[in-house]
Each structure stands twice: as structure tokens, then as C-alpha cells.
Amino acid sequence: MADQNEAGRLKQETALQKLLRRPEIGSFTVMLIIIVALSFASEGKSFNALGLKNNIAIIAQYGIIATGAAVLMIAGEFDLSIGSMIGFAGMAMSMMLKWGLPFGMGEATPFTAFIFTLAMTLIFGWLIGTVVVRSGLSSFIVTLAFLFFLRGVTEVSFRLINKSTQISGLPDYKEESWFANLLGGDVFGWFYDLWFMLGGNLNRKGAQWVDGFDARFLWWLIISAVAYFILSRTQFGNWIFATGDNKEAARANGVPVNRVKVTLFMFTAFCATMFAACQVFDTNTSDAAKGNLMELFAIAIAVVGGTLMTGGFGSIIGVVFGAITVGLVANAVFFIPAIDGAWFRVFLGAILLAAVFANERIRKRITGGI
Amino acid sequence: MGLKRLPDFNGAPDTTLWEETMKKVLFAAVAATIVAGAALAEERYVMITHTQGTDPFWPVVEKGGRDAAKHVGATLEYNFDVSGDMAAMAKLIEAAAATQPDGIIVSLPDAAALGPAIKAAVSDGVPVITINSGLESSAELGALMHVGQPERLAGEKAGQRAAAEGVTNGLCLNQESFNTALVDRCTGYFDGIGGDLNMIDVSNDPTQIETRTAAALQADESINGVLAVGPHVCEAATKAIEAVGADVHLACFDLSPGVMDMIQDGRAAFTIDQQQRLQGYMPVIVLHLYNNHAGLLPGANIPSGPGFVDASNAANVSALAGIDR
Numbered sequence: 225m226a227d228q229n230e231a232g233r234l235k236q237e238t239a240l241q242k243l244l245r246r247p248e249i250g251s252f253t254v255m256l257i258i259i260v261a262l263s264f265a266s267e268g269k270s271f272n273a274l275g276l277k278n279n280i281a282i283i284a285q286y287g288i289i290a291t292g293a294a295v296l297m298i299a300g301e302f303d304l305s306i307g308s309m310i311g312f313a314g315m316a317m318s319m320m321l322k323w324g325l326p327f328g329m330g331e332a333t334p335f336t337a338f339i340f341t342l343a344m345t346l347i348f349g350w351l352i353g354t355v356v357v358r359s360g361l362s363s364f365i366v367t368l369a370f371l372f373f374l375r376g377v378t379e380v381s382f383r384l385i386n387k388s389t390q391i392s393g394l395p396d397y398k399e400e401s402w403f404a405n406l407l408g409g410d411v412f413g414w415f416y417d418l419w420f421m422l423g424g425n426l427n428r429k430g431a432q433w434v435d436g437f438d439a440r441f442l443w444w445l446i447i448s449a450v451a452y453f454i455l456s457r458t459q460f461g462n463w464i465f466a467t468g469d470n471k472e473a474a475r476a477n478g479v480p481v482n483r484v485k486v487t488l489f490m491f492t493a494f495c496a497t498m499f500a501a502c503q504v505f506d507t508n509t510s511d512a513a514k515g516n517l518m519e520l521f522a523i524a525i526a527v528v529g530g531t532l533m534t535g536g537f538g539s540i541i542g543v544v545f546g547a548i549t550v551g552l553v554a555n556a557v558f559f560i561p562a563i564d565g566a567w568f569r570v571f572l573g574a575i576l577l578a579a580v581f582a583n584e585r586i587r588k589r590i591t592g593g594i
Numbered sequence: 595m596g597l598k599r600l601p602d603f604n605g606a607p608d609t610t611l612w613e614e615t616m617k618k619v620l621f622a623a624v625a626a627t628i629v630a631g632a633a634l635a636e637e638r639y640v641m642i643t644h645t646q647g648t649d650p651f652w653p654v655v656e657k658g659g660r661d662a663a664k665h666v667g668a669t670l671e672y673n674f675d676v677s678g679d680m681a682a683m684a685k686l687i688e689a690a691a692a693t694q695p696d697g698i699i700v701s702l703p704d705a706a707a708l709g710p711a712i713k714a715a716v717s718d719g720v721p722v723i724t725i726n727s728g729l730e731s732s733a734e735l736g737a738l739m740h741v742g743q744p745e746r747l748a749g750e751k752a753g754q755r756a757a758a759e760g761v762t763n764g765l766c767l768n769q770e771s772f773n774t775a776l777v778d779r780c781t782g783y784f785d786g787i788g789g790d791l792n793m794i795d796v797s798n799d800p801t802q803i804e805t806r807t808a809a810a811l812q813a814d815e816s817i818n819g820v821l822a823v824g825p826h827v828c829e830a831a832t833k834a835i836e837a838v839g840a841d842v843h844l845a846c847f848d849l850s851p852g853v854m855d856m857i858q859d860g861r862a863a864f865t866i867d868q869q870q871r872l873q874g875y876m877p878v879i880v881l882h883l884y885n886n887h888a889g890l891l892p893g894a895n896i897p898s899g900p901g902f903v904d905a906s907n908a909a910n911v912s913a914l915a916g917i918d919r
Contacts, residue, residue: 266813269809269812269813270809272812274808274812274837274838275808275809275812278804278805278808278809278837279805281801281804281805282801282802282805285801383646387650388650390825390826390850392825392826392829392850392851392852392853393850393851393852393854393855427838427839428815428838428839428840429839433839434837503799503800503801506800506801507800507801507804507829507830507833509800509826509829509852511798511826513798514798514799514800515799516798516799518799554802555802555805555806555809556809558794558805558806558809558810558813559809559810559812559813560813561810561813561814564794566771566795
């Protein structure tokens with residue numbers, strides 16, 4: 225490329241070439257292959273009315289945490305505490321719903337339980353971020369410590385207060401509370417109503433089958449849209465890229481590097497809390513294992529989506545494609561009776577590796593081989 | 595140390611007298627203790643479990659043991675290590691054996707770690723009964739017997755009952771596909787209904803349990819029986835069954851408030867209860883008979899489960915949950 229001048233480079237680009245230069249093209253291709261392969265292998269069942277709803281439920285819940293993980297990775301840091309944060313948030317919410325608010329403040333409503341929990345997780349996010357930026361330690365180690373710490377706190381709290389590491393049999397809050405319904409209820413009912421009116425979406429008894437997508441679908445879209453807007457259209461987005469690309473250069477140019485990082489650690493904590501809230505209000509249960517290993521899925525999706533491990537590079541659209549790919553692989557192999565479901569991790573490993581190779585090639589082409 | 599006793603002509607006889615007196619007093623005290631001990635020759639049993647202290651399962655076992663001890667006029671000491679560390683649990687067994695109790699009751703989650711301590715206790719002449727997990731290594735370590743639920747048998751009973759209730763094609767939902775006890779439950783279920791093992795790994799994530807179950811039910815519409823080998827899996831599976839709209843017989847393992855509700859309103863047919871009260875109660879009775887009646891001992895291990903909880907007894911079981919069930 226060194227022998228080309230600027231005018232020549234602009235002239236040669238066709239629409240197809242432009243498309244191929246998008247950073248998301250790798251994850252998009254992988255996603256497309258998975259969707260097509262799966263439709264054939266499951267004889268279309270993985271995308272019937274319920275299949276679509278269920279696949280999107282998994283995709284959305286992965287997508288929510290992967291967005292947080294990806295933005296943080298773009299800024300050059302990791303968060304391994306996401307899974308434990310999910311467990312902690314789920315525990316805090318369900319315990320307040322069962323045993324009341326802390327310090328004897330009386331009965332909890334879904335709204336107050338959520339707000340108290342969010343306050344706690346944001347404080348933890350702030351603490352993790354502050355420890356990372358103040359100590360200069362690797363975020364890998366600091367968040368690994370919080371992975372253990374938060375999981376331990378979750379388990380101990382369950383045992384001390386609830387005497388059991390599982391809470392079940394809570395009332396179905398989404399029937400009563402608009403707020404619980406916002407997190408655990410149905411959304412986009414018109415889509416399935418329309419499908420039914422067009423003659424599809426029928427269950428085995430011939431009635432309308434599915435009423436809507438899980439609410440987490442909407443939350444995933446909102447979180448992704450906001451993250452996309454901030455990354456690509458705002459000063460803060462530029463700060464994130466600058467921080468991850470070259471921290472010292474960014475600081476020299478007046479970017480508040482530490483503030484950016486602490487904010488993003490709080491953002492991953494927020495995403496983990498949303499994951500937990502959607503699940504608690506959907507299922508009305510919680511247990512000490514909730515969110516286990518989710519931090520690794522979040523990072524895997526960010527990487528499949530083209531986010532660079534070393535920071536400074538990545539896109540939210542890519543993460544959306546990555547979440548769809550991983551979500552489908554995690555769920556949809558169960559539509560194929562011939563394949564033992566335990567294979568999904570094998571596929572996931574293979575796809576992760578394939579996606580990383582593809583993304584690496586694309587990135588080199590875009591950035592001119594840096 | 596380092597001080598020399600000065601010769602004292604008058605002191606020497608006094609010292610001897612004092613020592614004589616002390617010997618007599620000590621002898622009397624020891625004799626009194628022995629006599630008193632003989633008079634209070636109460637049987638003393640020690641129970642050591644692998645709980646970490648607040649799991650709601652184990653207090654039921656402990657209460658079973660204490661009730662049995664009260665019935666036979668024995669005392670029961672209950673102990674566990676909060677860390678859940680097997681090495682620490684082995685130390686507890688060694689410490690208990692050193693006090694020479696009339697019997698030790700111990701749960702056996704890790705035969706390799708606890709085996710030496712149990713063998714040592716047995717060779718010191720302390721009768722040992724293993725409970726809960728550890729059926730396969732119990733006899734080999736020299737324990738008198740094992741009281742627990744053989745998981746494969748429990749699965750088989752569940753399968754037989756499911757078959758009797760009309761299940762022909764089953765599906766087993768396993769949240770930990772590497773856990774051999776849970777795989778045994780699934781294997782037994784298919785022994786019971788007759789057919790090849792059809793088990794899926796549903797993970798512990800409630801959303802994925804639901805979606806994977808729904809996927810499997812859609813993939814094979816002839817499935818008419820589902821076994822969930824954990825209570826939280828069962829709670830998620832019922833949502834999947836409702837979503838798919840399939841007419842499926844649902845059986846579960848273990849108890850939770852949610853599962854009890856499901857059984858009472860007919861969404862689940864039954865759940866298998868391992869009846870852990872028996873795991874506390876029976877060993878004390880067995881040890882009491884063994885010690886007092888010339889080695890009286892049943893000819894086989896005692897399976898504490900499977901017990902069935904269904905619509906007929908769910909309300910009664912719920913009332914005792916966490917106490918005696």
C-alpha cells in the first residue's frame with residue numbers, strides 16, 4: 225500500500241470493497257454461516273416461533289454483558305468479575321424481595337430491590353475500577369480477585385440470611401409490578417401477533433403460540449444502541465478508543481484516562497446487574513451459581529465480534545454479530561437430536577479460534593498491517 | 595529447673611507424708627471418676643458430615659440422628675468443618691476416633707481423602723457407618739454399612755413410575771453432565787422406562803435450562819416424559835414445557851418450595867426425595883443394636899430413598915420441609 229497515493233486509494237474503492245473493509249465483516253460472515261448451517265440442520269425448527277424467541281433470549285443475555293465487556297476491552301482493560309457480579313446482583317435482588325430491604329426499611333418492591341442492588345453493584349464497579357487505576361495492577365488480577373470475592377459474598381450471604389443457596393417460590397412479580405414486567409415480561413408482542421395473523425406462530429393445539437420476545441431483547445437493543453452512539457458519536461467514545469490505543473498519548477492530550485476506565489468498570493457492573501435483573505424477574509428464582517463463567521462468554525463474544533484483546537479497536541455492531549453467533553451455538557445445537565448437546569463447547573471453541581484468525585486478517589488489512 | 599532442693603532435716607518426713615496423702619486423694623478421685631463413669635455408661639456416637647453449616651439439607655439429618663439417640667438413650671455429637679475442606683473433615687474423624695466413641699457416623703463425599711481416617715478408626719475398634727454419598731467405597735473402608743440413596747436405583751424407580759404413568763420416550767435434563775451421581779439418575783430413569791439414554795446438558799443458567807429444554811422438546815416431538823435431576827432445573831423445565839405446548843410427564847429430583855407448588859397444582863407428577871432424615875436416624879439405631887446385641891446387623895445397606903412426593907402427600911411433606919423431610 226505504500227506506493228499508493230491518497231487519491232488513488234479513494235478512486236479504487238468499489239461498494240463491495242468498502243463493505244469488505246468494514247471491521248465487522250469477519251464476525252458477520254461467521255454469523256451468517258452459523259445461521260444457515262443451523263437452519264438446515266434443525267429443519268427450520270431453531271427459527272420457528274418459539275425457537276426464535278428462545279434463541280434471542282440467550283443472544284440478548286449474552287449481548288448485554290458482552291457489550292459491557294467489549295467497551296471495557298476497547299479501553300484496554302478486562303473484567304473477569306462479570307459472572308460473579310451477576311450472581312451477587314441476583315442474590316441481592318431476590319433476597320431483598322424475600323426478606324425485605326436492608327436495615328429494616330421494610331418490604332421491598334421490585335423497583336426498590338433493583339435500585340438498591342444497582343447502587344451496590346455500581347459501588348463495586350467503581351471500587352474495582354479505582355483499584356485498577358490507582359494501583360496500576362493488571363485488571364486481569366484485580367478483577368480475578370473480585371471474581372472470587374463477589375462469589376464468596378454471594379454464597380455467604382445466602383447461607384447466613386436465607387439458610388439455603390437457592391431462592392425459589394417467590395411470587396410472580398411481573399403480574400403485579402410494571403417495573404418487574406419491564407425487566408422480566410414480554411416485549412414486541414406485535415411481531416408475534418402479526419406472525420399469527422399471517423397464519424404462522426401456531427402451537428400444537430392450533431392456537432397462538434408465542435406472545436412476545438423476552439424483555440431482555442429490548443434491553444440488549446437499548447444498551448447496544450447507547451454504546452454504539454457513545455463510541456462513534458461522542459467525545460467520550462473517542463476518549464475510550466484513545467485510552468485503549470495508547471494510554472500515555474491519550475493522557476498527554478488531556479483525556480481523563482482514569483475516569484474513563486472507572487466509568488467503564490461501572491458500566492460492566494451495570495450490564496451484569498441488568499443480566500441478573502432480567503433473569504430474576506423472568507424466573508422468580510435465584511441461586512448462588514447464577515452467572516457462573518459468564519465473564520468468559522462475554523469476553524469470547526467481544527473477541528468473536530472483532531474486539532482486540534490489547535485495546536483500542538472494536539465495534540458494537542461486531543459484538544452484536546458475535547452475540548448472535550455464540551448465542552445460537554450455545555442454544556441451537558439442542559435442536560439437532562443427532563448431536564449431543566455437550567458438543568456446543570467444542571463448536572464454541574472452534575468458532576472462537578476461527579473468528580479470531582478472520583478478524584486479525586481483516587484488522588491488518590484495514591490498519592495497513594500494524 | 596535449675597533449683598536444687600536444700601537438705602532439710604525436718605522437712606523430709608513431712609514431704610513424704612504430703613506425697614502419700616496426695617496419692618490417696620488422687621486414687622480416690624480416679625476411683626470415683628471410674629465408678630461415676632460406669633454408672634453413667636451412656637453410649638456416645640459422633641456424626642460428622644460434609645456440610646458447610648447452613649445447607650438446609652443437613653439439619654434434617656442431624657435432627658434424625660438426635661431423635662434416634664434420644665429414643666435409645668444415647669448421646670450424639672454432631673460435627674462438621676465450615677470450610678468444606680476434605681482434609682479438615684478427615685482431621686475431625688481422627689479427633690473423634692481418638693475419643694473412643696461407641697460409633698462414628700460419617701458422610702463420604704471423597705473416599706480418597708477420608709478413607710485413611712475411617713480405616714484408622716475401624717482398626718481402633720470404633721464401628722463406622724457411612725451415610726449420604728460414598729456407597730461404593732463404604733464396605734472397602736471397613737464400614738459396617740451405608741445409609742443413602744443409590745442414585746441409579748432412584749432413577750430407575752422414577753423411570754418405572756413414569757412408564758406406568760404413560761411415558762414411552764424420555765428426556766433427561768442434567769445441569770452438571772460431569773457429575774456421576776446425576777448421570778446415574780438419568781441412566782436409571784432410562785433403565786426404568788426402557789430405552790437408550792437421552793440426556794442433555796442444560797447448564798445451571800435458568801434461562802438456558804428453559805431454552806435448551808424447549809429446543810430438545812421441539813427437536814423430537816415424540817418425547818412425552820422429562821426427568822429433571824435438580825429442583826431448579828425442574829422449575830425451569832416446566833416453563834419450557836408450557837411454552838412448547840407439549841403434553842409431557844415431568845418428574846423431578848429433590849425438594850424446593852417451587853417444586854412443591856408445581857406438584858400441588860399438577861405441573862409436575864412427582865419428585866424423588868432421598869429422605870435424608872433416615873440417613874441420620876437409621877445409623878444411630880443400627881449402631882445401638884450392634885453394640886448391645888452381640889453385633890446384630892442388617893444383612894445389607896439401607897437405601898434411604900427413593901421416596902416419592904406427589905399430589906397425595908405434597909402438602910404433608912411441605913409442612914415438614916427442612917425439619918423432618
